Amino acid sequence: MKLPQLLQPGTIIGNRYKVVRPIGHGGTSRVYAAADLRLPGKIWAVKQSVAETSSYAYIEEEATMLITLQHPRLPRIVDFFPPGTEGETYLIMDLIDGVTLEQTVRTTKQVTEQTLIKLGEQICEGLDYLHSRQPAIIYRDLKPSNLMIQPNGELRFIDFGTAREYKAERTEDTVQLGTIGFAAPEQYGGSQTDGRTDLYALGAILLYAATSGRYSEWNFPQDEIPGIQLTPSFVKVIRKLLQYKPENRFQSAQEVMHAFRSVSPPASSSSYSGLTRPIVIAVMGTAHGVGTTHTAILLSHALKARYSKLTLMDWEQKSKAFERIGQVLADREYGQSFEIEGVQYIRRSNRNQLLSLLGSGEGAVVLDLGSSTDKEGLEEFLRADLQIIVSSPAIWKCQELDELRGWLEQHPSDNRYYCFPAADERAISVLQRTLEIEEAFAVPSDPNPFEPRQLSRQWAEQVCSKLTGGTEPPRRGLRRLWRGMKFDQGGL
Structure with a gap:
């Protein structure tokens, strides 16, 4: 045609x-x-x-x-x-401005492994959304020229002319589509495509970018790519994505994202397309009133000495906590953002605002997700470099935590921690035995989270040790901020 x-x-x-x-x-x-x-x-x-x-x-x-x-x-x-x-x-x-991945590969001498991983993570975010739909939506023509890198470093898909819903009753695709070099074998063999077809294309894209456009199919005798400096664990991820049989590949985009995290532990900042991405710490509560916002504020101010920029984002749009804080502590009418002692407070207006923030440079972003269980919030929690769950230490309230953990077991992570405000050492020990969790921490009873005490700073360092490497941050002076305002730790 x-x-x-x-x-x-x-x-x-x-x-x-x-x-x-x-x-x-x-x-x-x-x-x-x-x-x-x-x-x-x-x-x-x-x-x-x-x-x-x-x-x-x-x-x-x-x-x-x-x-x-x-x-x-x-x-x-x-x-x-x-x-x-x-x-x-x-x-x-x-109409999306930027440069296609195809153009980027052609003009970049060598794409680093860290950049490849961040590229793969962002592609997986889009694929996970499509494949999680009911019925699943299969892209079918994923390739470098269909991926746009925007000026802020964020990646977006730009062509949906070949996507279609997965039909369980159909044994083959009505129309065979795909681009040579990036299309999976089943797209040529008369079989129906499914989510694993897109994962093959992801592997082809990563190989293509890693080899500066020389290869998009696996034609190497060993689990290594000649002349390319990549860690063996990352090469194995690409190799598995490019398996000939769909059943031998990763079975979901979530699996691939978990594999990426295993290859690349979080760092203080991550390179992507010449830019840096802030690390993301997500804080989510099991119920309203367990102390989620208090914990997020305490964590932000305890860690601020480590980062050139630290932003605390209020995810729940109906929340009034940031409004009260801004009016009392920032001495101003509440707007979309304000600053307190070097921490930027932002209230989310839409998800694109978060993407823009992630493409803005170095530092850290703490997401206060509250107790919201909206799909977007849960997705951001799972994507975060560090996932913190805040729950009541009361044993009779453990059902709330159990319900959340039941869902989280479907999405394993090595960077997930459970925090219990005002719990003592004995309570933590009981909770660990009762709930069968190892990574449990007591959040110190600090009435002024804007000026954390030494114990609170030590707690923050311990919880975030995988991000910080366990080293002590430089000490900085703090001016008094309290002005007589008291917060109920359990209510924020």
């Missing part, structure tokens, strides 16, 4: 989108930048494709599915025009 006829600048699509210029083409599609006539100043990407008559119903069904997707790694798809008299379809989506 040939490319659709090139649209000229000024062409109007659907009485709303005015073509500004062509920005690319490939296969059977063209992509344009188009101005939204109803939203002055808004520019969208328009994908123009030609469909066969027999596939009209299928294409419309798939487009309807794509419009429902909402994830920071994916482009928003906001409109669709079904095939007209010439069989041309138009998909309207976000």
Whole structure:
């Protein structure tokens, strides 16, 4: 099937989108930048494709599915025009600025292992979202030219023309799609694709980037890539992703992310595309009132001497805690952000705000997730470099923790810790035996979390020892901040 006829600048699509210029083409599609006539100043990407008559119903069904997707790694798809008299379809989506991974590989002499891991983690975030849908959505054409690296270092998928829902009753794909070099073997053999197909493509992308574009298929006799300096454990991850049989690969994007974490323990900052990414510490409570916000504040101020920048983000949009803190301690009307003693307090407005923060440079971000169990919050908890669960030390409240642990057992992590505010040594010992957990810590009873005592700083260092390497931070003077305000540790 040939490319659709090139649209000229000024062409109007659907009485709303005015073509500004062509920005690319490939296969059977063209992509344009188009101005939204109803939203002055808004520019969208328009994908123009030609469909066969027999596939009209299928294409419309798939487009309807794509419009429902909402994830920071994916482009928003906001409109669709079904095939007209010439069989041309138009998909309207976000226009994402940046440089494709293909271009990055071609202009970078050597991509470091740390960068490859961060690249893989971000791809896995998008794939995990797609594969977790009911039914699962399979991308099917994951390749370097379909991945855009934005100026802030964040990666996003930019083409969804080949994604489709997984059909359990179907034994093979209606249409065989994929790009040579990145397509899994089953895409050529008549089998139906599933999430493991996308994981093969992930392995091909990592190999392609690691070898500066020389290889995307495993043609090496040993578990090593000649001439490339990669750790054996990371090479094994790539090798497993590229297994010929789907059953021999990783079975989910979550498994791959766990493998990445095993290869690369958290560091004080992580390199990605020439930028640095702050480490992320997520603090989540088992219930309202267990002391989650108090713990997050205490941790932030106890660690601030370690980092050039430390940000505390309030994840729960209905929370009033930051509003009260800002009014009393920052001497100002509450806005989206304020600063107290070198810690930047931010209230989340949307998930893209977090992505922007993660691409902003070095330092650390502490996420106060509260007791929220919304899907996005749980996803951010699992992605964090350090995962802290705050729970009441009262034995009769252990059911709340047990319920959360039941879910967390499906997502194992070596960087997860349990913290119990105001618990003593005996209580911790009882909790460890009763709950069968090893990584349990008592949060010191510190009435002023904005000026942590020595015991609180020692607690923070102990909990975060995997991130800090166990070394003592430089000491800095602290001015008194308290001003007579008292917080109930159990209520924040």
